[in-house]
Amino acid sequence: MAGLNLILVTHAEKLLEIECSDVGLPGRKGDMGILPGHAALISTLRPGELSYQPADGGARRFVAVAPGFCEVADDTVTVLTETAEPAEDIDAAAATTERDELAAEYARASFEDQAGLKDRVDTAQARVDVASRA
Amino acid sequence: MASLIDLRRRIRTVKNTQQITKAMKMVAAAKLRRAQDQILATRPYALELRKVTEHLAAVAAGEVEHPLLTPHEGEGDDKAASGKTLVLVVTGDKGLCGAFNAHVQRRTEQEMAALNGGGEILALGNRGADFFTHRGAPMRGARRGVFKDLSYATAQELAAEISKAYADGEYDAVYAVYNEFISVLSQRVSWERLLPIAREDVLGDEDASANGHRDYLYEPSEAEILNELLPRFVTFQIYRVLLESQAAEHAARMTAMDSATKNAGELIDTLTLQYNRSRQAEITTELIEVVSGANALEG
Numbered sequence: 001m002a003g004l005n006l007i008l009v010t011h012a013e014k015l016l017e018i019e020c021s022d023v024g025l026p027g028r029k030g031d032m033g034i035l036p037g038h039a040a041l042i043s044t045l046r047p048g049e050l051s052y053q054p055a056d057g058g059a060r061r062f063v064a065v066a067p068g069f070c071e072v073a074d075d076t077v078t079v080l081t082e083t084a085e086p087a088e089d090i091d092a093a094a095a096t097t098e099r100d101e102l103a104a105e106y107a108r109a110s111f112e113d114q115a116g117l118k119d120r121v122d123t124a125q126a127r128v129d130v131a132s133r134a
Numbered sequence: 135m136a137s138l139i140d141l142r143r144r145i146r147t148v149k150n151t152q153q154i155t156k157a158m159k160m161v162a163a164a165k166l167r168r169a170q171d172q173i174l175a176t177r178p179y180a181l182e183l184r185k186v187t188e189h190l191a192a193v194a195a196g197e198v199e200h201p202l203l204t205p206h207e208g209e210g211d212d213k214a215a216s217g218k219t220l221v222l223v224v225t226g227d228k229g230l231c232g233a234f235n236a237h238v239q240r241r242t243e244q245e246m247a248a249l250n251g252g253g254e255i256l257a258l259g260n261r262g263a264d265f266f267t268h269r270g271a272p273m274r275g276a277r278r279g280v281f282k283d284l285s286y287a288t289a290q291e292l293a294a295e296i297s298k299a300y301a302d303g304e305y306d307a308v309y310a311v312y313n314e315f316i317s318v319l320s321q322r323v324s325w326e327r328l329l330p331i332a333r334e335d336v337l338g339d340e341d342a343s344a345n346g347h348r349d350y351l352y353e354p355s356e357a358e359i360l361n362e363l364l365p366r367f368v369t370f371q372i373y374r375v376l377l378e379s380q381a382a383e384h385a386a387r388m389t390a391m392d393s394a395t396k397n398a399g400e401l402i403d404t405l406t407l408q409y410n411r412s413r414q415a416e417i418t419t420e421l422i423e424v425v426s427g428a429n430a431l432e433g
Contacts, residue, residue, distance in 0.1 A: 007182075011286055011373060014178040028362075029354055042186060043353040044362045069363065071186055073350075080182050082286065082366075116294070 003055040004036050005076045008063065008084055015084050016063075019055040023077050025070055026050065026126075034077055041072040045081065047122035049130050062087040064130035066123045085127065092131035099124040138416065141409040145402060152398035158230065159391035166318070166384035173315070173377050176370075183370060187363060190356055201301040202364045205330045219253050220274060220296065220305040221245060222328065222372075224312035224379040225262030227281045231387035234313060234321065235261040241323045242311050246271065254305070256296075258376070274299075281380055289373035297368055300329045312375050313382035319389060321382040328371055331364060 006023050008016035023034045026048025034041075050063045068081030102121045109117055206216065223242050225235045239262065246253045256274045257263040263276035280288055296308055308329040313321040352359060 009178045009182055011176055011179045011370060012172070013175050027353055028358075032353075039351055040349060041351040041353065042190070042359060043351075044359050067362070068366075069186055069359070071182075078182055078185075080179060080186065082290075 002036050002075055004034065004038075006052055006079070007076065008050070008065075008079045008081070010081055010084050015086075018052070020052040021055050022053050024049075024051040025077075025079070026065065027070075034072055036075050038072050038075075040074075041070075043070055044068075045070055045079070047119055047126045049126055049133075050079065050084070062130045062133040064090060064123070064127040066126075067119050083123070085130070087130045087134040090127050090131040090134065092128070092134075095124065095127040095131050099128050138409065138412055141405060141412060145405045145409065148398050148401050148405065152395055152402065155391045155394040155398060159388055159395060162231075162384045162388040162391060166381060166388055169377065169381035169384050170315075173374075173381055176374065176377065180370070180374070183363075183367065187367070190360060190363070200360060200364050202297060202329060202368060203331050206303060206306045216303055216306055217252050218305050219249055220299065220308045221249075221253050221255050222292075222296070222308065222310040222312075222375075223255055223257045223259075223262045223266065224310060224375060225257070225259040225265075226379075226383040227260040227279055229261060230390065231383055232390035234383055234386035234390075235259075235265075237321075237323045238262065238311055238313060239265050241325065242266075245309070245311065245325060258292075259379075280376070281383070284376055284380055286369075286373055289376060290369050293365065293369035293372050296329065296372075297365060305329075310372075310375050312379040313386070315378045315381040315385060318385045321386055324378075326375070328368060328375075331367065 003019045003021055004023055006016060006018050006020050007014070021036070025032045025034060025043070026046050028044040028046050031048075032043070045065060045068045047066050048064075050065045051060055052063075053060050063084050063086050065079065065084045066082040068079060070080070071078045099121070102117065102124045106114060106117045106121045221242060223238060225238050229235065242255065242262075246255070251272070254272045254274045255262075255266050257266050257276040258280050260278045263278055266273060267276065277292075299305055300308055307327060310324075310326050310328055312324055312326075314324040316322055
């Protein structure tokens with residue numbers, strides 16, 4: 001069976017371009033699993049955990065992503081996001097501190113400000129979750 | 135003619151200056167390389183962003199309404215025109231880079247005059263901030279030191295502020311004036327509209343994209359995807375403008391410092407020639423004195 005090509009780009013770099021057998025994406029409306037032969041799809045992504053199974057075997061890999069988009073077409077999954085960090089690169093302790101600080105800020109913020117902070121809190125949470133996978 | 139000591143002192147001063155300009159040139163070259171890398175690094179994202187928006191264009195272009203796409207015309211239930219335009223002026227934080235800042239300032243003044251008092255400035259970078267504050271130009275605000283540690287977060291914060299002001303109807307349009315990086319030797323002052331987003335810009339040429347049309351599944355819906363996409367598009371535009379300006383600034387400084395170093399070299403040559411001539415003349419005079427003194431004793 002043909003594999004999937006996963007391309008992960010942020011505004012600062014092309015982080016990944018790798019052959020894999022399946023990709024898990026945090027869609028706005030719920031998690032999605034993409035397998036080879038998936039129908040063409042464009043979706044928004046919420047901050048969360050992107051995972052993929054490298055085609056050359058080995059353990060499943062996890063990446064914390066900020067909000068963004070993905071496009072699936074011709075067995076190529078393109079993910080656009082503002083920040084993305086593989087589990088190995090995240091400092092778990094620092095991520096937890098950051099999450100706690102942001103959560104405290106969120107709790108203090110007014111209703112209008114909370115909307116702007118929501119994604120940042122979620123991104124921080126995603127980093128904590130992903131760090132625990134390393 | 136200046137005395138020998140004076141000449142020697144001047145040569146030393148010019149040499150010191152030359153050393154400084156040479157060092158500045160080298161620093162600018164290193165920073166330029168980093169800035170260029172940063173620009174290159176955004177290319178894949180820009181490409182993918184364009185691809186996604188073009189796909190959306192085929193299906194959603196006609197029916198999509200978004201506050202950042204809608205011009206304020208004061209008709210129907212559109213927001214009334216406020217008659218004001220926000221001008222984002224991007225200059226450097228420092229001088230000594232040739233006409234880099236002056237070009238942007240001059241262009242801004244021209245455009246402000248054309249807007250007949252309907253313009254307001256948001257200055258990015260110390261030079262522009264100082265210049266326009268001094269002149270008493272109508273300002274929305276100024277950001278200093280943005281280039282000291284330029285990050286995507288800076289662009290995000292700016293985009294949020296600008297988009298909100300636009301959506302609230304404070305401004306009819308938002309433009310950016312900045313130096314575009316063409317090559318190391320040339321920068322071009324650019325006047326670019328950021329808001330409202332031109333439909334063609336974000337959605338591409340409708341006909342062209344319809345050709346490559348494919349049946350996509352959209353999750354959640356086309357409109358909701360665009361709602362998320364447009365603010366990011368604005369952020370990315372601003373980020374790009376900042377990066378361009380940063381690269382252009384380093385390139386301008388490098389060129390300016392290179393010619394300063396060359397000029398200093400020429401000055402040193404001229405002064406050294408003058409110094410040697412004076413020294414020679416002095417020796418000759420002394421010799422003549424000694425010889426004529428000896429002659430007088432003999433005679």
